Amino acid sequence: MAPLTSGKTLTSGKTRPIRLADIARAAGVSHGTASNVFARPEIVREEVRERVKAAAAAMGYGGPDPKGRLLRAGKVNAIGVASAEPLSYFFDDPFARVMMASISQACDATGAGISLVSAANKEQLAWNIQSALVDGFIVFCVEGGSRLVELARERKLPFVALDDLDSDDNSVAAIGVDNVAGAGLAARHLTELGHRRFAVLALPCADSGFGPTTQAHVEKALYSGTRDRLRGYFAELSRSGIDISRVPIYETVNNEESVWAGLDHIFAGSEKPTAILAMSDRMALHTLDWLRRHDIAVPSDVSVVGFDGVPEGVVSKPPLTTVAQPIAEMGRRAVKAILEYDGSLSRQLLPVDLVVRASSGPSPT
């Protein structure tokens, strides 16, 4: 039906895109008027308007190029969401997905677009952040968060770190939850159920891969959430008189392989835990899979408590007890912080909720 006009014109073998100026010349009007025809048609006399539109159609003009407009307007009307993981993280990871759904709803409501910024390797990341066409960044702070924050800060654009309220560096705008308190809630829930033998599955602490680790090592974690959650667990366990130095900690990379390796390791010992504290629901869900495959009953043999509150935890077998973050609220606030940036530095600590479902129960011993 519509002709396959290319928007380019063939001149001596070379092809050049059509500009607004070309249309203006063809229609015999000034650039200003031509621009108005597209941007504010109502102020242009009808006859002229039609003439310009006809010229545009005849030449296969695709409308004003946003690249040009952008420079003058200054605002891109899009926010960048950055992570140090590959782009597919946004669609694969349960926590990221819920967060993104919330962010996108907030963006939709205000008409802002979303640019996904990420990278397979570190050099690429820097370039991608530096050249992202956005009005601000929301930074996902898992693994490699601090570098990301540094890069975002250098752009001198509004940005907010998600879930990385590092108490050591409060010069960064951030929205997060009280990881210490949340972890404490999880630990207390289990001690109240009579559990005395624990194991912790930790989020990545360094770029070092996965394996058994120690409290001292976790204290140096790049991602403050990892550190704070461990502090929360241990503070609560100590209060119940549990010798935390004997609680095994296994550092994972938040995927099935490393979680299963961790459980293999933890359950190989002689003093098997009756309760697993997982720093993410994703790890907790992989744990449930592993336990089922090893015919260990949940929660009668082993209790599992996650962290995050992702929807998959509702339908897992059994449904997962977890520390729920107000993910939707965090997303909304992050978008608001970028879009309504006023130069101030907002650091918001949101409360978490212990959601008790069927993966936790009284200690068998």
Add this chain to the structure above:
Amino acid sequence: MAPLTSGKTLTSGKTRPIRLADIARAAGVSHGTASNVFARPEIVREEVRERVKAAAAAMGYGGPDPKGRLLRAGKVNAIGVASAEPLSYFFDDPFARVMMASISQACDATGAGISLVSAANKEQLAWNIQSALVDGFIVFCVEGGSRLVELARERKLPFVALDDLDSDDNSVAAIGVDNVAGAGLAARHLTELGHRRFAVLALPCADSGFGPTTQAHVEKALYSGTRDRLRGYFAELSRSGIDISRVPIYETVNNEESVWAGLDHIFAGSEKPTAILAMSDRMALHTLDWLRRHDIAVPSDVSVVGFDGVPEGVVSKPPLTTVAQPIAEMGRRAVKAILEYDGSLSRQLLPVDLVVRASSGPSPT
């Protein structure tokens, strides 16, 4: 630690961003040289380079603004992914998610970014497409696809329609599957199992909401996939001697509410089906939920066959028999089509696969 320089300077109450030209002046070099310091530092004499960098740091310059670079460079190095649904569709819908994961992997591999383009309402959509800073579009063609395609076409940028190989309009680059053949596979699978009483859950045909519909109405569906899948179902059922005029078709909007309403309607009749043909896995999964809640056993009472092949179908109760699209391959090809656009019009029809799992079995009658 780092000072909270704002990248803006305060002049008589007004704030103005710092430009490369400001740095050049401060450092006493031409703007050409200042540009080189950031873009090709190796061709600038070290002494000068350091001086410029120092000036930039002192003034709180955040590096060359990509907005400026963009205009000159022409390429955005990002592809737009458009849908007529709200932005959260990309993170909520199982099919979209798998597709996006594949698209994002392909983008990561080439260093391209992703811009999500979408809109709550129609006017917004047009504007968003017209002003998206992208090098090309991948258009998700469910509901409202044709309008989207038209909008994308007007931008005169490379674009490819996903899953909308409308046989009536082959002037559009598209990557899709053989919907007729795929639907045929599903229907034949069920007829071979002895089923004779069918019901069809259809994807949206018009903006008209949901409710019972007819073959004639579906023929006019905006989204060609809906039409073609019905054609495929009915061609195969007819071949088995089934009176297709008596097969109920219920149009849904691909969500739980409309699917459940459809099933309420279908199972309210006297001639209850033994087999449900769902045009998407999402609908099929909602169907499994509905059947479980109504104590209708799958597959012994009713068989269900979906369409898409999303991962959720593997872990559903029972696992879903479906017509699997090569989603990952489609995503890869779509990205390739945009990034390596050479002016040609590629229309690719990919094969589908019947994946038999536990949601289909012999007819009870």
Add this chain to the structure above:
DNA sequence: GTGAAAATTTGAACCGATCCAACGAAAGTG
């Protein structure tokens, strides 16, 4: 027919960079 008010149109300035031909200075060559 005239002057003022209203409606349109114009054209230059600007947005913030990159690119490149030309130029100047330093280094190398015979």
Add this chain to the structure above:
DNA sequence: CACTTTCGTTGGATCGGTTCAAATTTTCAC
């Protein structure tokens, strides 16, 4: 010492629009 290279730097052109004050035309009242 004159002459060619080589290296670094300069400044103007360009990318494709938008904006706004000023100029021009049209409309309208008297």
